Amino acid sequence: MAVTLLSKTNRPTKYNNHGSIPERPAILLKVVSLMIVVVLIFQLKLLNKVNDITSTIGFISEEKTTQADLPPQPTTETKDTNKERYKDCIFRDSSLVESVYIYPVPGTPEFTGDILSVYGQTHSIPEYPWVAVDAEAKREGWGPYDTASQLVQYNTELMVRDILTHPDSCLRTNDPEKATLFYVPYLPAAEFHQGKLHLGNYSTTEYGKAIMDILERNDHSGWERSFGLTSKYWKRRGGSDHILVFSEPMHGLWHPRNKRGNYHFIRSQYQLTPPIVISVELSTTFVDMYPNCARKNILMPYPNTDGRWFNGKLNQEADAQLKDFGIQELSDSPAALPSELQLHGQKEQGQATDWSVTTPPRILAQFYKAGNHGTCRYLRTNMANDFKCTPSGKFSHEHNIKNYAYGYRQSTFCPCPGGDSPSAKRMFDALLAGCIPIVLSHDFVWPFTAEFDRSAPVISNETIAILSRAAKGIDGATLFGENPHSSPSSKIAILHPNDYSVRLEVRDHNEAKLDPETCQVVQDGKGADQTPLQTILESFSAEEIARLKQGASLAGYAYSYYRMRPDLPDNPMRESVLPDGGAAQMLVRALEERAEGKLWPQCQRELKGKNPANDDKVLTFVC
Numbered sequence: 001m002a003v004t005l006l007s008k009t010n011r012p013t014k015y016n017n018h019g020s021i022p023e024r025p026a027i028l029l030k031v032v033s034l035m036i037v038v039v040l041i042f043q044l045k046l047l048n049k050v051n052d053i054t055s056t057i058g059f060i061s062e063e064k065t066t067q068a069d070l071p072p073q074p075t076t077e078t079k080d081t082n083k084e085r086y087k088d089c090i091f092r093d094s095s096l097v098e099s100v101y102i103y104p105v106p107g108t109p110e111f112t113g114d115i116l117s118v119y120g121q122t123h124s125i126p127e128y129p130w131v132a133v134d135a136e137a138k139r140e141g142w143g144p145y146d147t148a149s150q151l152v153q154y155n156t157e158l159m160v161r162d163i164l165t166h167p168d169s170c171l172r173t174n175d176p177e178k179a180t181l182f183y184v185p186y187l188p189a190a191e192f193h194q195g196k197l198h199l200g201n202y203s204t205t206e207y208g209k210a211i212m213d214i215l216e217r218n219d220h221s222g223w224e225r226s227f228g229l230t231s232k233y234w235k236r237r238g239g240s241d242h243i244l245v246f247s248e249p250m251h252g253l254w255h256p257r258n259k260r261g262n263y264h265f266i267r268s269q270y271q272l273t274p275p276i277v278i279s280v281e282l283s284t285t286f287v288d289m290y291p292n293c294a295r296k297n298i299l300m301p302y303p304n305t306d307g308r309w310f311n312g313k314l315n316q317e318a319d320a321q322l323k324d325f326g327i328q329e330l331s332d333s334p335a336a337l338p339s340e341l342q343l344h345g346q347k348e349q350g351q352a353t354d355w356s357v358t359t360p361p362r363i364l365a366q367f368y369k370a371g372n373h374g375t376c377r378y379l380r381t382n383m384a385n386d387f388k389c390t391p392s393g394k395f396s397h398e399h400n401i402k403n404y405a406y407g408y409r410q411s412t413f414c415p416c417p418g419g420d421s422p423s424a425k426r427m428f429d430a431l432l433a434g435c436i437p438i439v440l441s442h443d444f445v446w447p448f449t450a451e452f453d454r455s456a457p458v459i460s461n462e463t464i465a466i467l468s469r470a471a472k473g474i475d476g477a478t479l480f481g482e483n484p485h486s487s488p489s490s491k492i493a494i495l496h497p498n499d500y501s502v503r504l505e506v507r508d509h510n511e512a513k514l515d516p517e518t519c520q521v522v523q524d525g526k527g528a529d530q531t532p533l534q535t536i537l538e539s540f541s542a543e544e545i546a547r548l549k550q551g552a553s554l555a556g557y558a559y560s561y562y563r564m565r566p567d568l569p570d571n572p573m574r575e576s577v578l579p580d581g582g583a584a585q586m587l588v589r590a591l592e593e594r595a596e597g598k599l600w601p602q603c604q605r606e607l608k609g610k611n612p613a614n615d616d617k618v619l620t621f622v623c
Contacts (some may be wrong), residue, residue: 018304033371064571075336089170090580091588100164100171101179101228105131111228115176120228128207128227132189138574143195145574147306150197153425154189155303156247156280157578159561161185163587164243166578173587176233180595181276182242183328186211189247191317192255194199208253215273238353240274240597249281249421260375260619261420262286272612276594278587281423282452283443285542287623288614291454292606296599298590299447301559301583302425307434309405310560310581311568316362316420318409323364333363335391337412340365342542360434364392365537367407367435369412372427374419376623382512383533389519391533408433413502413537416442422621427501431556436548437501438533440509442622446497448558448586482583500551509533556583 079337086092104110106125116125122463142149142156164183165173171542186207204212220231233241249260252268254527265271265286269279272290277297287294327333329346344361368387372380387393392411401407404426408414414430418441425446430437443615445451497503513532515522522528538549557564560581562572569575578584593599 008107009085015414026071035231040159048366054259063245073420087166090318090584091169092576093169094171094588095592096181096588097170098173099179100173100181100183100591101176101225101233102165102172102183103185103493105185107131108227108413112535115230115494116228116240117224117230118189119225120230123227123228129205133194134187134190134594137190137195141574143193144190145571146306146310147571151195152305153302154193154247155573156278156300157187157205158242158247158573159303159305159584160245160278160300160587161187162573162576163584165581166576167579180234182233182592184211184244185243185276188251188253192251194357202253202255202257208393210272211244212253213269215275226371236479237597238274238277238600240600241274243591244270244275245278247280247467249279249423259619261616261620262289263616266366266612266616272607274597275599276591281421282445283621284451285443285450285618287445287454290603290606290610292599293603295455296594297605298594299445299452299588299589301428301447302423302428303397303561304425305561305571305573306405307568307570307572309429309564310562310564311566311570312564313570314405314409314433318406319360321399321401321406323523325363330363331363332378333395335364335395336362336363337538337539337540337545338541339538339545340412343546346542362410362412364395364407364411365413365534366390367396367401367404367411368393369402369404369416370419370424373422375594375621376418376441377507379417379510380419383415383440383509385512385516386532386534387415388516389514392534405429405433408435408451409534411435413438415440415533417506418621418623420443428559431500431552431559434549434552434556436545436552438537439497439501439503440506440623442506446495446501449495449497451497495555496551500548500555502548504536510623531540584597 029471045084047604078147086097089097091097104115106127111125115471134144138145143149144155146152161183163169171351176182188208191205191207206222207224210226213219213222213616214231220234223229223231223234226361247271250264250268252264253270254268256263259267262283262285265282270279271277271279271282271286272293277299279297280302282294282297306314308317324334330336330341367385370380370384370520374380374385391549395401397406401410408426408430412435413436414426414429414433414435416424418424422441422443422445427437427439427446484528508530511530513522514520521532559585560579561579562568562581569577572579
């Protein structure tokens, strides 16, 4: 039994049963020694393990260490600043770099694995019919690859495809999981025309039907069977990040016949459904009805794929014509506008205004050539008759100027009435030729303007002065970089039509003003009280024409798919040249704004309370 006593420190001291005090320091020493031994053994084993590892992988000394030997290091480098990696990419500063997934087509290495549907993985999917047609046309140089063919006006689908898939665009990603946009490689114009301008088969194909089933009934089975592709990514955002391209105003996933107005936009191109629809035409009527749904899509200019318009050859040919016409000086032309003569005189004397003359002198006041067809054929017929009586018309007839490319290049103004639909390729070709378009089509909508994007601010004429260098420069950096008039809500509405075109009321020009037999002003009838177009053109001051020319130069760049440069081939699309002009830049900017389907919710809200079935009964365009 232990007895407790008080020590000198008044703390109790314990004795054991034998009456002796335990040797506590000795015990503690043994415990500490034991712990040290255990730690040493553990360290020895750890050291042996490390030696085993280093003997296997090699010891990395401080002197032998290289960057390649080190594990990946954190970096602040981003796509926007990775200039070395993307130095050859014209869209290297875009947020879409390596962000657009291109659905593969049968016969390509990418057409395998999880991107295929179960049906596609277990069945042989035949080559899509338009792929073979396009490949043969490109190889042989016919159809859309013949720069003299009328089919080139339907090349938007090919231009968009080339912009997104070309290696030097750097927009393509092979990982659908990281993609913010998905390009559907369906070429409806190539499938429909098969390299011919007119085709009799208007039946809806299984491929068009497959996409229609998705948009109408949320049924993806046709997509999975006909295209052989998974529907996973259609379902992820309801298709709002998917891109569909339609090159023709009156053709879409199917071809309605004898329909005009809103019918094509709503019923065949499905512009009120989630996908981003890229097209060459919308109408003022449609945009007024559905401004937000129109905006979630992209309106592009008609393409011109003739390299001669961009490499200087067309200008050289037009200049050579002047010698054939016997014109040494502008004053030798009986058809030039007085204001054009005044501008030329100012330039010769070094007295040009701030609105510098950006195009050579024009020997014709106007040039008009268009077929007498379409909704506005009555307007076209009377315009053609009046043109024959003008000095420009007489000069063109005398010197046999029939090629509109030369006619546009020699003219100050280019009248552009509507036809089968509100728009036409001539509106944009006029600008490429430096000719000021005279728009006679109420429903025509200019791309990249507030006419299309109603949320965009209206840009003043001063923008032309700020951005004019872009039209003269190599890459248009001033135009497509930061500019003081840009708005976060709209990256693409940078042009104002009043700066580069003149829009006239069709009702004022729907009747003949001149007697086709005598070329005298008519004295009776509806046209008697209306001013002839020639008189209107002669009323433009030299300063106003100079301003419009400057704007046309800028707009011409914005609407060009290729940059102006002497080394551009005559047939750049056939030679797989990446479209690098203003239109390509604008397309990428527009897609940035619509990545991940960001603009679809606004369209959804707009559709509430509306009945598109009633609106598609707008079956005519307004001339």
